[in-house]
Amino acid sequence: MTYLDSKISYCLSSKAITNKDLANEFDEATADAIFAKTGISTRFQTEGDILASDLGFLAAEKLFSEHNIQKETIDFIVFVSSCLDYKSPTTACVLQDRLGLNINIGAIDILHGCTGFIYGLSTAKGLIATNQAKNILLITADSPSKLVHPEDLELLSIFSDGAAATLVANRNSKVSGEIGQFVFGTDGIGAKNLMSTRSGMRNPTDANWFKENKAVPSGLKWGKLEMNGSQIFIFSIRTVPKLVNDILVKESLAIEDIDLFVFHQANGVMLDFLRSKLKIPKKKFYLNIENKGNTVSATIPIALKDAFSEGLITKGCKVLVAGFGIGYSWGGTVIRY
Amino acid sequence: MEIEVFLGKIKAEFNEDYDIGDLGLDDNIKKMDWWSSMHALVIIALIDTEYDVMLEPSQMKSANTVRELFTVVNNIKV
Numbered sequence: 001m002t003y004l005d006s007k008i009s010y011c012l013s014s015k016a017i018t019n020k021d022l023a024n025e026f027d028e029a030t031a032d033a034i035f036a037k038t039g040i041s042t043r044f045q046t047e048g049d050i051l052a053s054d055l056g057f058l059a060a061e062k063l064f065s066e067h068n069i070q071k072e073t074i075d076f077i078v079f080v081s082s083c084l085d086y087k088s089p090t091t092a093c094v095l096q097d098r099l100g101l102n103i104n105i106g107a108i109d110i111l112h113g114c115t116g117f118i119y120g121l122s123t124a125k126g127l128i129a130t131n132q133a134k135n136i137l138l139i140t141a142d143s144p145s146k147l148v149h150p151e152d153l154e155l156l157s158i159f160s161d162g163a164a165a166t167l168v169a170n171r172n173s174k175v176s177g178e179i180g181q182f183v184f185g186t187d188g189i190g191a192k193n194l195m196s197t198r199s200g201m202r203n204p205t206d207a208n209w210f211k212e213n214k215a216v217p218s219g220l221k222w223g224k225l226e227m228n229g230s231q232i233f234i235f236s237i238r239t240v241p242k243l244v245n246d247i248l249v250k251e252s253l254a255i256e257d258i259d260l261f262v263f264h265q266a267n268g269v270m271l272d273f274l275r276s277k278l279k280i281p282k283k284k285f286y287l288n289i290e291n292k293g294n295t296v297s298a299t300i301p302i303a304l305k306d307a308f309s310e311g312l313i314t315k316g317c318k319v320l321v322a323g324f325g326i327g328y329s330w331g332g333t334v335i336r337y
Numbered sequence: 338m339e340i341e342v343f344l345g346k347i348k349a350e351f352n353e354d355y356d357i358g359d360l361g362l363d364d365n366i367k368k369m370d371w372w373s374s375m376h377a378l379v380i381i382a383l384i385d386t387e388y389d390v391m392l393e394p395s396q397m398k399s400a401n402t403v404r405e406l407f408t409v410v411n412n413i414k415v
Contacts, residue, residue: 037374230394233375234382269375276354 002125003176004335005167006313007069008305009062010298011055013044013143013161026153034157039268043160043293045145052083053091055163056141060099063137063165071099076106076133078123080116080140080297082196082326083147083222084109095139106133113194114264114325115184116140116297117164118332121321122182124168136168142296147196147225150216154229158267160293164301175308175315177335183246185239190328193231199223233270235328240274243322243330251334255280258334259317260307264324265289265299286312296326313337340407347403350383351376362404384410 019031019041035041046055056079064071077099079092086094092107106127112119117140124136141163148155169176198205199222213220240263248254261280263271268289275285288306295302300321307313315337322332344362351357357371366372377397384406385391390413400406 230374230378230381233378234385237379237382238386272354273375273379276352277350279352 001170001172002128002179003169003172004121004179005169005173006175006177006308006337007063007067007173008164008166008301008308009059009066010162010164010302010305011059011062012292012295013046013050013055013145015045015047016042017045017156018042019157022153022157029153034153037269038157039272039287040157040289040293042291043157044162044295046143046161050143051085051146052081052141052143052161052163053079053085053095055143055161056081056091056139056165057095057098059141059163059165060095060137060139063167064099067167069167071101073135074101074105074137076124076127076136077101078108078110078120078127078136078138080110080112080120080138081142082111082113082116082296083141083143084111087200092139099137101137112329113142113296113327114266114299115323115327115329115331116142117264117300118182118184118321118323120297121168121179121333122184122331125179125182128168128170134170138166138168138301140164140166140297140301142298144225144294144296146218146222147199147220149220149224152225155225155227158294159225160295162292162295162298162302164298164305166301166304175313175337177317177319177337180334180336181250182331182333183243183250184331185243185329187235187328190231190235193228193235193328194226194326196223196225232325233267236266236270236324237273237277239328239330240322240324241278243324243332244278244320247320247322247332247334253318253334257318258284258320260284260286260312260319261322262286262300262303262307262319263322265292265303266294266325340404343407343410344403346383346387347380350379360403362407363402365401366403367401380406388414390414 090109144159324330
C-alpha cells in the first residue's frame with residue numbers, strides 16, 4: 001500500500017499583494033470588486049529571479065527540518081511544476097544536488113499545472129507499488145507571477161507563487177493516509193484557454209517579442225501566461241461534479257462518507273458554486289484561497305497542511321482531493337487517514 | 338425542448354445557496370440584484386451540458402430574459 005504522510009511543509013513568497021495594492025495600481029478596479037470576482041484577498045509574488053524550484057527547495061528543506069526526516073531515507077524525488085528551470089535536465093536533478101540527497105535515487109519532473117499534485121501522487125503511488133521506491137519526496141511548486149503581464153489584472157488577482165513538499169511512503173506512520181484509486185481526464189481542446197505562450201519550443205521568443213515587451217519589467221522573458229477565464233470557469237463547473245462522482249463510484253463511497261473535500265484552490269467564487277452544486281456542507285469543504293491565492297500545482301498540499309493544522313483531518317478521516325484546470329486536465333482520489 | 342423545462346433547469350442550477358427568487362420567463366435577469374458574470378457563465382455551462390449548445394458571449398448578451406435565451410438556444414439547435 002502507499003501512504004501520503006501527514007508531514008507536509010510549504011513555502012510562499014515573501015511579497016504579499018493585497019486587493020488594495022492591486023486597486024491602487026489599476027484605476028478601473030476596487031478591492032471589493034476583485035474579491036467579489038476571485039474570493040481572494042491576498043496572493044504572493046516572488047521577487048527578482050526567485051523561481052518555482054527555489055520555493056520548492058525551501059519547502060523541502062522545511063519538510064526535513066520541521067519533521068525530522070533524514071535526507072538519506074529519500075530514494076526518489078518527483079518535482080511537479082508548470083515553471084520548470086530547464087527543458088533539460090530535469091529540475092528534480094538540480095534539486096537532488098541542491099538538497100544534498102543521495103545519488104542512488106531517481107529524479108523526474110512532471111510538467112503540469114492545476115492537476116499536478118494529483119499526477120505527482122499517482123506517479124509516486126505507481127513507483128511504490130512496483131517496488132521502485134519506498135520514500136518519495138514529492139515537490140509541487142509554481143511561480144506563475146513570472147509569466148503574467150503586469151497589466152493583466154485578471155491573472156494578477158488570481159495567481160500566487162508557492163511550493164509544497166510532501167512525503168509519499170510505503171509504510172503507515174502516526175497519521176498518514178492510504179492513497180486510493182485515481183480518476184483522470186484530459187481534453188486538449190481547452191489547451192489554448194490557459195497557456196504559457198512563448199515558453200517552449202513552439203512559437204519561441206525572438207527579437208520582435210523582446211521588442212514588443214521591452215516596457216515590461218521582466219520583458220516576459222519566461223513566456224506569457226494567457227487565460228480565457230470564462231472558458232476555464234465553464235469547463236470547471238461542467239467537469240468537476242462528474243469528476244467527484246466518478247471518484248466516489250470508483251471508491252464505492254457517497255458524498256456523505258467524505259469527511260473533507262480538498263479541491264484545487266482555483267477561484268473562490270467558482271469553488272463556492274461547485275460546493276453548492278455538489279451539495280457539500282460548508283464545514284466539509286476546505287477553502288484557504290482567500291489568503292493564499294491560486295498557487296497552481298501546490299494548492300492541494302498547502303490546503304491539506306492547513307487543514308491538518310486546523311485539526312480538520314484526523315485518524316479515520318476520508319479526504320477527497322481533486323485537481324482540475326490547465327490542459328484541460330482533471331483528476332482526483334480519496335485519501336483514507 | 339419546452340420553455341418551462343428550460344426555466345426549471347436554470348432555477349435548479351441555483352439552489353438555496355443562490356437565492357434567485359421566483360424567476361419568471363419574462364423577468365429581465367440582468368436587472369436582478371443577484372445577477373453577476375458568474376450567473377451568466379453558469380447558465381452558459383448548463384446550456385452546453387443540457388442542450389449541447391455553446392453560446393458565444395454576444396449571444397448571451399443579446400438575451401435579457403429566459404424566454405429570449407430559450408429562443409436563442411432553439412434557433413441554434415434548429
